[in-house]
Amino acid sequence: MGVSCGLLRALLPRATIPLGWFLDIFRSVPLLIQFVLFNSLKSIVGLDWSAFTVGCVVLGVYVAAFCTEIVRSGVLSVPQNLRLASRSLGMTYWQDLRYVVMPLATRVAFPGWLNLSLSAMKDTALVMWIGIIELLRASQAIVTRIQEPLLVLCIAGLIYYLISLVVSRLGAQVEKRWQQND
Amino acid sequence: MIEIEKVHKSFKDLEVIKGVDLTVEKGEVVSIVGGSGSGKSTLLMCINGLENIQGGSIRVDGTEVHAKGTDINKLRQKIGIVFQQWNAFPHLNVLENTMLAPRKVLGKSRAEAEELAVKQLTHVGLADKLKVFPGKLSGGQQQRMAIARALAMSPDYMLFDEATSALDPQLVGEVLDTMRLLAEDGMTMILVTHEIPFARDVSDRVAFFREGLIHEIGPPDQVIDNPQKPETAAFLKSVV
Numbered sequence: 001m002g003v004s005c006g007l008l009r010a011l012l013p014r015a016t017i018p019l020g021w022f023l024d025i026f027r028s029v030p031l032l033i034q035f036v037l038f039n040s041l042k043s044i045v046g047l048d049w050s051a052f053t054v055g056c057v058v059l060g061v062y063v064a065a066f067c068t069e070i071v072r073s074g075v076l077s078v079p080q081n082l083r084l085a086s087r088s089l090g091m092t093y094w095q096d097l098r099y100v101v102m103p104l105a106t107r108v109a110f111p112g113w114l115n116l117s118l119s120a121m122k123d124t125a126l127v128m129w130i131g132i133i134e135l136l137r138a139s140q141a142i143v144t145r146i147q148e149p150l151l152v153l154c155i156a157g158l159i160y161y162l163i164s165l166v167v168s169r170l171g172a173q174v175e176k177r178w179q180q181n182d
Numbered sequence: 183m184i185e186i187e188k189v190h191k192s193f194k195d196l197e198v199i200k201g202v203d204l205t206v207e208k209g210e211v212v213s214i215v216g217g218s219g220s221g222k223s224t225l226l227m228c229i230n231g232l233e234n235i236q237g238g239s240i241r242v243d244g245t246e247v248h249a250k251g252t253d254i255n256k257l258r259q260k261i262g263i264v265f266q267q268w269n270a271f272p273h274l275n276v277l278e279n280t281m282l283a284p285r286k287v288l289g290k291s292r293a294e295a296e297e298l299a300v301k302q303l304t305h306v307g308l309a310d311k312l313k314v315f316p317g318k319l320s321g322g323q324q325q326r327m328a329i330a331r332a333l334a335m336s337p338d339y340m341l342f343d344e345a346t347s348a349l350d351p352q353l354v355g356e357v358l359d360t361m362r363l364l365a366e367d368g369m370t371m372i373l374v375t376h377e378i379p380f381a382r383d384v385s386d387r388v389a390f391f392r393e394g395l396i397h398e399i400g401p402p403d404q405v406i407d408n409p410q411k412p413e414t415a416a417f418l419k420s421v422v
Binding site: 079081082084085086087088089090091092095099100103104107178 | 227230232255256258259261262263265267269271272273282283286287328331332335
């Protein structure tokens with residue numbers, strides 16, 4: 001979703017200004033407030049969604065809003081000259097996009113995108129406010145049971161760290177492989 | 183045959199081409215010289231439809247470039263263009279750079295495209311650099327690769343937009359030699375260039391651009407060696 005919004009924003013900047021405004025809302029309002037607001041809204045409108053669905057939708061839109069900007073900056077980083085060159089070889093607009101713009105934009109956007117994924121993963125901790133048991137919530141439950149807050153929170157932190165470590169290591173590998181070519 | 187008739191081109195309020203007429207016959211090499219901002223490069227961009235025009239017409243083999251129904255991508259396959267900035271695709275190696283358009287545009291198989299690309303790259307003297315990425319090449323090598331990339335589409339026309347202007351002086355020669363070979367092979371070429379001696383050597387005709395118009399045009403021994411107009415003489419004096 002973020003990738004397609006980002007492409008739209010980069011390729012049709014004028015036509016998608018309203019989309020930009022819409023996504024700005026999700027980028028600017030704190031995620032916690034979005035969760036609580038959307039959860040109440042859901043009840044008012046009468047949607048029968050589980051807390052998990054709500055969590056996914058809100059987090060999804062929130063991440064997509066940031067992803068849009070990351071992708072947009074990637075696409076805009078591709079020099080106009082290269083696009084002229086590929087078009088001059090007879091490639092169509094879409095071929096240029098697929099074989100020249102996208103691969104180059106990905107390299108620029110990737111570190112930012114990885115960063116976003118990591119922070120999104122940690123933002124999942126906020127869904128407990130709408131009643132989902134996630135890692136932090138679960139550790140608090142354990143804390144009340146065994147009365148060892150430091151130990152339990154350290155373990156919870158360690159779990160977050162390990163998940164992040166795997167993701168960021170994989171990302172670093174990918175970047176390194178790309179850089180060998182430059 | 184490229185027929186340019188009364189072409190006008192403006193960027194917003196600035197008119198850069200003010201009614202140019204030029205016909206380039208098959209097999210002819212025409213050089214365009216002139217000061218910067220005189221509209222020479224813009225004219226090349228108009229010929230393969232990378233820029234639109236505000237008046238007049240450009241026909242390539244009888245096909246109107248800027249007409250609504252024209253398949254511009256099809257037309258561009260016939261017209262290779264090499265830019266001042268060599269514009270190598272940095273994420274592809276030399277071979278892949280050259281193979282990309284033949285494969286995707288002409289629909290050639292990998293083997294066919296590779297054969298074609300190797301042939302052209304050998305022609306420009308890059309046979310030993312096939313797997314190298316553009317970042318590791320010199321400017322001259324990248325520019326020669328750009329020429330091979332354009333040639334791999336088997337174009338009928340080649341346009342060169344100040345192909346050597348962004349190169350270090352010692353690298354200019356290798357690119358000019360490649361272009362000279364091409365001219366000797368009978369390729370129809372339009373060169374925008376500041377290399378006056380080179381233009382004199384390879385061109386059938388030389389056009390001097392001034393303020394968006396062709397000020398003087400004729401064989402090189404007339405325009406360059408014996409200019410008829412004082413502005414042409416003044417320009418040549420300033421560049422040589």
